[in-house]
Amino acid sequence: MKKWRCQVCGFVFDGAEPPGKCPKCGAPREKFEAISDEVSALIEKSRYTNQLHMDLSYLMERVKEVCHKGIEDQLDPPCVQLFEKAAAEAHQIQQMVKAELQGHMNKGKWG
Ligand SMILES: [Zn+2]
Numbered sequence: 001m002k003k004w005r006c007q008v009c010g011f012v013f014d015g016a017e018p019p020g021k022c023p024k025c026g027a028p029r030e031k032f033e034a035i036s037d038e039v040s041a042l043i044e045k046s047r048y049t050n051q052l053h054m055d056l057s058y059l060m061e062r063v064k065e066v067c068h069k070g071i072e073d074q075l076d077p078p079c080v081q082l083f084e085k086a087a088a089e090a091h092q093i094q095q096m097v098k099a100e101l102q103g104h105m106n107k108g109k110w111g
Contacts, residue, residue, distance in 0.1 A: 003035040003043060012043065012111030039108050046109035050101060057097045061093040077107065 004018040005011070007024040018032035035043070041071050064084060068081035 001040070001044075002017045005111065007031050007033055010111075034109070039048050042107075042109055043111040047081040047105055050104060050110065053097045054099055057094050060090040060094045060097075063087070 001014045002016055004013045004015065006013070006022040006025060006027055008027040008031050009022060011022050011024040012035070013019050013023075018029050018034075020029055022031065032042070047075065050098035067083040068071065071080055071087070074080055101110075
């Protein structure tokens, strides 16, 4: 689908024509520039993967919440150790997801 980018805030709009104003920042229609077919295809292709990365980061946040409950529970030292290790791993995975998404943005695989 044809895409348009707001030159003020970067919002990407899907449509045959640009919107009347930017839904995110309110910039007028004239601030939208057409995105090339090549870049549009790249954005389309990466949307699914980007969503999976965001889902993974969300799940790691849930893992950290569970681990913090387990740490507070303090049943015995091996349990606390396991929860601490899992929380640290989940945090590291979130950081890797962020780095990967930053790479996608830098290559135009975002929008
Ligand atoms: Zn905007």
